[in-house]
Amino acid sequence: MVKDILDVKTNERVEILDITPQLKAALTKTGIKTGLVTIFSRHSTSGIVINENESGLVEDFKNALESLVPTSKSYKHNKIDNNADSHIRSFIIGSSETIPIESRSLGLGTWQSVFFVELDGPRNRKVTLTFIEE
Numbered sequence: 001m002v003k004d005i006l007d008v009k010t011n012e013r014v015e016i017l018d019i020t021p022q023l024k025a026a027l028t029k030t031g032i033k034t035g036l037v038t039i040f041s042r043h044s045t046s047g048i049v050i051n052e053n054e055s056g057l058v059e060d061f062k063n064a065l066e067s068l069v070p071t072s073k074s075y076k077h078n079k080i081d082n083n084a085d086s087h088i089r090s091f092i093i094g095s096s097e098t099i100p101i102e103s104r105s106l107g108l109g110t111w112q113s114v115f116f117v118e119l120d121g122p123r124n125r126k127v128t129l130t131f132i133e134e
Contacts, residue, residue, distance in 0.1 A: 002030045002131040010121035014062055018053050019127065020113045023106060026129050033104050035133040040096040042128055045086035045120035047093035053113040065089050065119075086120035093117060101131070 004026045006019060019039075027037065039048050051057065069092070075084030097114060100107035108114070116127060 001133075002032070004029070004129040004131070006116075006127040006129060008116050008118075008125040008127055010116075010118035010123055010125065012118065013121050014065065015118040015121055016058050016061060017116045017118070018113045019116045020053075020106070020108075023114055023129065027101065027104070027106060027131065030131050030133075031104075032101055032131055032133045035101045035131060036098055037101055037106070037132075038096055038098045038128075038130045039114060040128045040130070041116065042126045043090075043123075044095075045083060045090055046125060047090050047095055047117040047119065048097045048127070049093055049115050049117055050097050050099075050108070050112050051115065052111040053115075054111075058115075065093075068092065083120045089119045 006022050008017060008019065010017065023037070023039065041048050069085050069088045071085045073085070077084035077087060116125065118125070
């Protein structure tokens with residue numbers, strides 16, 4: 001098993017960042033040919049998702065998050081730190097993904113990318129990568 005940490009800096013309250021290039025670079029450093037990698041966001045107001053990196057789709061996803069969990073709604077948690085929408089969105093999208101490693105490459109589909117989803121930025125975040133070799 002090999003662990004690595006990605007440092008992710010965000011600039012907006014809600015931001016969707018393609019971290020696939022950083023994952024590929026981290027995989028190359030490990031030398032692993034076959035196995036698994038788990039990508040885990042260490043924060044309760046962010047998430048990790050896999051989907052297509054098309055600008056319209058990314059914007060649609062941000063809009064869908066706002067429609068599903070409106071920022072302006074009155075939430076009980078907002079009495080503590082005014083970011084309940086961020087926590088609820090994270091509940092929905094999840095904090096990790098696991099991807100197969102095949103022939104020294106991420107086993108993603110043709111159009112798939114891995115995204116870090118910031119829900120309460122801007123912030124400096126940590127993403128844990130755990131590589132397991134077969």
